[in-house]
Amino acid sequence: MRATQRRLTREIPAIRRHLVVTGLLAISTAVCVVLQASILASVLSGAAVSLLFGLAGVVVARAALAWAQQMLAQRAATTVKAELRGRVLDHIRRMGPLRAGRERHGELTTMVTRGLDALDPYFTSYLPKTVGAAVVPPLVIAALAVTDWISAVVVVVTLPLIPVFGALVGMHTRRRTARQWALLSRLGGHFLDVVAGLPTLRAFGRARDQIGVVHRMSDDHRRATLRTLRVAFLSSLVLEWVATLSVALVAVPVGLRLMSGDVDLATALLVLFLAPEAYLPLRAAGTAFHDSAEGVAVADRVFATLDDAPAPQRAATGGVSDAHDLVFDDVTVRYPDRDMPAVTGISMRIRAGERVGLVGPSGAGKSTLLAVLLGFVEPESGRVTVGRRDLADLPLAAWREQIAWVPQKPHLFAVSVADNIRLGRPGAPIEHVVQAARAAAADEFITRLPDGYDTLLGENGSGLSMGQRQRIAIARAFLRDAPILLFDEATAHLDAESEAAVAAASARLMAGRTALVVAHRPALLDHVDRVVTIRSGQR
Amino acid sequence: MNRRLLPAVMAAVAAELAAVALMGTAAWLIARASEHPQISAVAVAIVVVRALALGRGVLRYADRLLGHDVALAAVTAQRTRVYEALIPLAPDGVAAFRSGDLLTRLVDDVDAVQDLLLRCVIPATVATGVAVAATGFTATLSLPTAVILAIGLLLAGILVPWLVFVSTGRTRAEKAVRGALAAHTTDLLRGAADLAAFNATGSAAATARDLNGQLVAFERRRAMTAGLATAAILLIHGATVIAAIVSVRHAGLPLTTAIVLVVLTVAVFEVVTPLPGTARKSRDVRTSARRLESLTAARVPVPEPQEPATPDGHILEVRGLRVPGRLDDPVDLVVRPGRTVAVAGPSGVGKSTLLAVLMRFVDYEGSVTIGGRELRTLPGDDVRALITGVTQDAYVFDASIRDNLALAKPDATCDELADAARRARLLDWIESLPDGWDTRAGSGGVSMSGGQRQRLLLARALLADPVILLLDEPTEGLEADTAQALLADLRSATRDRATLLVTHSPVAHEVADEVHVLGAVADRPGDLFGHAGRHPSGRERLTPVDTGRDADEFGEAGAERAQRRAADRETDLGDAQVAAAQQRHGPLDPSGHQIPVR
Structure with a gap:
């Protein structure tokens, strides 16, 4: 927790600046508070009403300070969130498809949006309160000591009890809060999971059973939270007591001394006004702990995510010329966290311009061979060469420029249909997009969509059938117009009609290109020069 | 909730009243003491000050604990209520039911009830209660001061929060940006491979x-408003205090009264300070509540029958079935016990809609009977107990493989689970996993291949053991040979049970006793899967084809043709060590089996 906070401060310089500003604002506010209290005490004990102009001035100054403090705190929070969000997005950008596929998408997406908002209270509440607790009490006590040293002594003796109790209970809650976060996200995830799977639950007549489970999980959550809070709030109970009892300890004796004439009314009133101000920042800091815990937990998770560094980018630059043979030389690929290699000792040569069909049982590693060529995964042993150059030495971006890929399950993005087709050619004019869609037998259904090519797709193309999605992916490949075509189980999801259309389209697509086609169905194999069988895990 | 709400609110009001009373009594004590009375004159005040000092802490503790309890209980109730409301709507009654974005927002909206109580209802009630009490008390001592206090509290407690409420109108636009950011982040993750392959990661x-x-x-922009509200309240507070001092001086009130009134005015503003935050929050809460309302007010797509009937027999008969806009041409088919019926047709023709009708997720026109009873007259759950299986949107829960299977039959024994997994050819894989049956299937089943996911769904459907088993593309994403083996297993597993299979796969048709083509008529049987064309008239109709008599069905379009061509070609394998090209056996069947060709 401390380490995370230190790291936040270290890595984001804006925080240090913000802390200094917050400190200055807190000092200024404390001075205003003392001034306000003394003017009020003087006026109430009979001083001239003209002092009220001074009071008005102090009030305006306090208002301005409060506005500045809140505005700057929110801006600091915004800056830090934007910075962390940017880093997580950058991390996602760099993690590569293999890692991205294994990530828990929901968790990372939540982290980037709602999750980081937990940092808001850290800056708007916890930090100013903590700084206030450090800065304000000494100033107030100093003012108190000048006014009435006996009261100042009472405050000085009782004040340390607050941080002592705070630390005692804080240590206890810290662990619990961390645990609660895990529990919370599990229980929160449960509700989402159940709702997402509701159609399936209904299909098996289990939907109503889950009402009870939803209720129970949610109620467990309530109980778990309350268990934590019962202890956490106990600390603030003790703090409240120390503070309010101290007011009583100050107010009552000062009243009695006033009766005996040891102090005057103005002094007594000032003591009454100032004493709570000495405790207030510490009490506030005590409750602020909860404001910080969740934010720090989130920052912790952000750092943990960022530290789980993706593989370093390839440094190679320069171009890649086309029309080279692709050679797999005794290639073995093992995915991280897997015991068994995905493919073992694969050797084959694909000549430039040759169209090769890959067949074999599921899990044999056909898609893995395409992933190797795409640079998603690197061989554990053996090598892949393009012309005479090792694939690992090629500049990845330039190499991928040579490839059009039709994946097994194409992802459709939350942008327009046209922009989805433009994936590999961002600036392509709409005529070319339509041309590609026609070639992929996708034009017909696209023009029937509400806004045609401008139709915005929902999350991952929801609303489109598998066949339609596949055809959009093929249109992408057409528009990409690259010399190498990697076609992965392209016909697996298509109905007979589109399968025929797609087979014809892909025959056109393959023409004049080097093509590696993972096929299940005969239609595509009609158009290849050669068929290679990959057997389970090996050649 | 109501049962818990009253004590929570009472504790909260009492805690704040105690705080204000503490300052008031202490001020009175000091003011009175300055008149040098006997000690007995202030003895009661001393006791009251100490009691309030103690009681305030206890009340505050109770307030916070009770407040959270009632808020979390409300979340539980809300979650349960919304889930229950969603049941009859899933999957067809809520437009974007399958959007993760919508679901996440739904969960947020449901949980917003917590903020409604903790950050809106309770602070507002506390402010009202304490303000009324303080103004009332002031009025008994000085009416003008009470009026000043009332005006100040109204300005700070109602005007400022109201201004905040109406000026925080950008939340919708901001939420839209947040939604877009979430969607793009998901795209960056899920579409990582597509982006990388097309060098588009950078622009995304x-x-x-x-x-x-x-x-x-x-x-x-929001930061500016937040600070302004606090500043405004401080200014109103200061002005009120100054006005109160002037008024007590002007009225010539006794010193003690004057001091108590001013100190009260200073202290009571504590309760209005959090109200701008409350206003901001209540706007968010209102937005969430509106979205939930539209959800719970949604029309139930399939109403339950008034007088439920019970089916008599196991024959499924579909006569003239239509779903306007989704399945436009009448469907006629019969599924008898032991028969496997396949339904084929181009995408978008309504194959999945047909299954949704049979599962009573979508209402229909025409007639569908099971055991002689119209589906409309049967409770939906009864229908799904008889007719269920693998749907297109079948979900793999973020739970163990065992739990994912067992949801189809909670009382299933280990043997039954293993048997279902074996029949779906998943058992070996499960047992090869380090955690076996306890392996988490992960959100959306990301840790599994498409084939494994499909097998898991299949195993679940087999475990459910319905009278009529529905399979929507059960071999989707599977290799031809494994798909065929799977279907062969399916056939033996479903010998005594009617099965309705929606598929486009020619291999799958081999196991069907009967094939219906939806939305298209084959020109010749041999072209059924190669070039299924539209009927010349454009009218779509359902054409039963008896697969038993169509010996040539897979002939030219099938594996044999490609196999011959592949073998005929000279397969130049180069000097590298090469995987075997297809020589004697079919390319789709490396195990050595010939694909049956009749």
């Missing part, structure tokens, strides 16, 4: 960065 990340920038702009 740039879009996300741009959205991040927009979010910053929104938040900075």
